[in-house]
Amino acid sequence: MEDLDAVTAIESRRSIRKFKPEPISRPLLEELLKLAGCAPSRANSQPWKFVVLEGSTKDDVIETLHTKATKLKQEEVAIGSCLENVRSMRQSPAIILVYQFNSESSTGDAPQRTDEASDIMSIGAAIENLLIAATSKGLGTLWIREVLLAEDEINEIIEVEGKLMSALAIGHAVEQPDPAPRRSLEEFVVWKE
Numbered sequence: 001m002e003d004l005d006a007v008t009a010i011e012s013r014r015s016i017r018k019f020k021p022e023p024i025s026r027p028l029l030e031e032l033l034k035l036a037g038c039a040p041s042r043a044n045s046q047p048w049k050f051v052v053l054e055g056s057t058k059d060d061v062i063e064t065l066h067t068k069a070t071k072l073k074q075e076e077v078a079i080g081s082c083l084e085n086v087r088s089m090r091q092s093p094a095i096i097l098v099y100q101f102n103s104e105s106s107t108g109d110a111p112q113r114t115d116e117a118s119d120i121m122s123i124g125a126a127i128e129n130l131l132i133a134a135t136s137k138g139l140g141t142l143w144i145r146e147v148l149l150a151e152d153e154i155n156e157i158i159e160v161e162g163k164l165m166s167a168l169a170i171g172h173a174v175e176q177p178d179p180a181p182r183r184s185l186e187e188f189v190v191w192k193e
């Protein structure tokens, strides 16, 4: 299958919550990660790190998240759709943990707060690149913030430098959901002349 062009991939990307067990090859994952790394970033700081989970480490992280989310639920802490996300993560052949990783700290030419916001935006840009590239290549993805419910426990397993930001489930989609409703241009664009 030929890659979808960028506009078609942007339009057809959906959050996918059901995956086939079919694996994704290492070269394809590497290609997607390289495309993530093409994102713009503050002063080209590239403040991201991706940890690709497969095999038993993937299972350990997912079961750790499941245990923690179940415990929090029993304690009546809001866990959103975390248990549903755990199901999607179990199905997907690879999970990518996204970390904020600053090889250099503040540039000194902007307030610290601006740098922090810029780094988070840069990481979001890299994630979006990855999601669009994956869609372009016929794969489905899910961006999962609820992985942070088990941040400390996951850090104990993964032991990489950086701050856990999100997880991405990736795989061959079983579904193509209808698009989630979007605000109209009139609602989110202001023109000034």
Ligand SMILES: Cc1cc2nc3c(=O)[nH]c(=O)nc-3n(C[C@H](O)[C@H](O)[C@H](O)COP(=O)(O)O)c2cc1C
Pocket (backbone or CB within 6 Å): 013, 014, 015, 016, 081, 085, 143, 144, 145, 146, 147, 179, 180
């Ligand atoms: C920063 C961020 C975090 C998200 N975290 C979750 C999550 O934890 N669980 C989940 O099911 N979806 C999560 N999503 C997916 C959104 O729910 C989804 O993008 C939104 O409903 C629009 O649907 P669409 O992606 O199909 O267009 C997240 C999306 C973003 C951008």
